[in-house]
Amino acid sequence: MITLTEENYIKAIYHLGKYGAHNVSTNAIAKEMETKASSVTDMVKKLSEKGYADYKKYQGVTLTEEGKEIALSIVRKHRLWEVFLVDHLNFSWDEVHEVAEQLEHIKSKKLIEQLDAFLGFPTHDPHGDPIPDKSGHIKKIDKILLSEAQVGHRGICVGVKDSSSNFLKYLDKNSIALGTEIEIIHREPFDHSITIQANNKELIISNLIANNLFIRVS
């Protein structure tokens, strides 16, 4: 049987290793999990013994196929619950994370499949992140960061990279949501801030903001 703590470590390793298949470092996991490196060492040894991860001393860790499957099932549950909270329980996109962190550990195959059906088999969560299907497959859409878009181009907002409450509240305040049409009017060479047109209004956003907003160019 897999414990809640093991699940959380597997999820952390998955998220840290997502881009590029390189080994995830002990310190990186410790930072992500807000724990100490020594605790991480103990746990990755255990995950390795149980067959969820490959670990060699001082060399970092990667997930095995079994580990990845577990990670994807947790991600799937997390994102489906987020959709439920936003679509049916009046949560806003900056409120869902904490609760979904708890709900993602509920174990019941029937529950999650019925929930999926109840929600209409959504493909993306409220932050635009893709929801793995029953067999763990993720449908990728070609999105780019707003900071990488060229002046003159237009696209629609399809996701956020950072989903911290502060960032999401900033977007709400400026009427930027998933589906919002955005045109890049001007990029300021000095600070890389960007002037965009959205909701028929011009808005200047900092490079940091632009670096955390995904659009699909149309």
Add this chain to the structure above:
Amino acid sequence: MITLTEENYIKAIYHLGKYGAHNVSTNAIAKEMETKASSVTDMVKKLSEKGYADYKKYQGVTLTEEGKEIALSIVRKHRLWEVFLVDHLNFSWDEVHEVAEQLEHIKSKKLIEQLDAFLGFPTHDPHGDPIPDKSGHIKKIDKILLSEAQVGHRGICVGVKDSSSNFLKYLDKNSIALGTEIEIIHREPFDHSITIQANNKELIISNLIANNLFIRVS
């Protein structure tokens, strides 16, 4: 902070102490929790130190007001989730318990209040058990066990005492559900089995069955 295990002990003490305010014995808790008496002793000491229970050596344990509040909030969550599973996720009443046991520990005030509203503020769960309101108040209905009903009387089924899967499946098989009209035709003196009329059919049920079905006499 209260742990998951503490919550489960509090819930067990609540359920065992529900009828009559007498002290709950160590052995009774051990049986309910499927654990050893020595573990129970340790835990009730801890609950007592934390202010959730009153405990005196060899004398059993009762919940404090704070303990009762916690118990009621867990019961409320459990039963609301059961309604959700049955009403919206196609679970049958014999499948909900295990999953609700997990969901009842999710901590989020907003979640449970929004869920309550989403479900239309239900007053009873799929087994006919009352759902405590936000402030822990339970609305009691006057129900009696079918085994206590008099021959000739009629009523509607409003709850089950046992909610084990086997019992609930028996009821399904015999088309008895919450809301079913039942008339007591005959009681057999020898084994206390009862002949009832339900769904326009006569049915003989054992005393054990009759002892686990609640009706409201009409």
Add this chain to the structure above:
DNA sequence: AATAATTTTTAGACTAATCTAAATTTTATT
């Protein structure tokens, strides 16, 4: 009232997960 049976508690050990502090290994810098 004494003894037997049952219940409950205590003592001590175990596992999972964590931590601090020290030791070791790897990586970076001179």
Add this chain to the structure above:
DNA sequence: AATAAAATTTAGATTAGTCTAAAAATTATT
């Protein structure tokens, strides 16, 4: 290549919850 800095691991302790086996208290029976 030697040394300094950073990252990682080990050793040993701690907490929550559990267990077995033995001791103590309560309850039942003669």
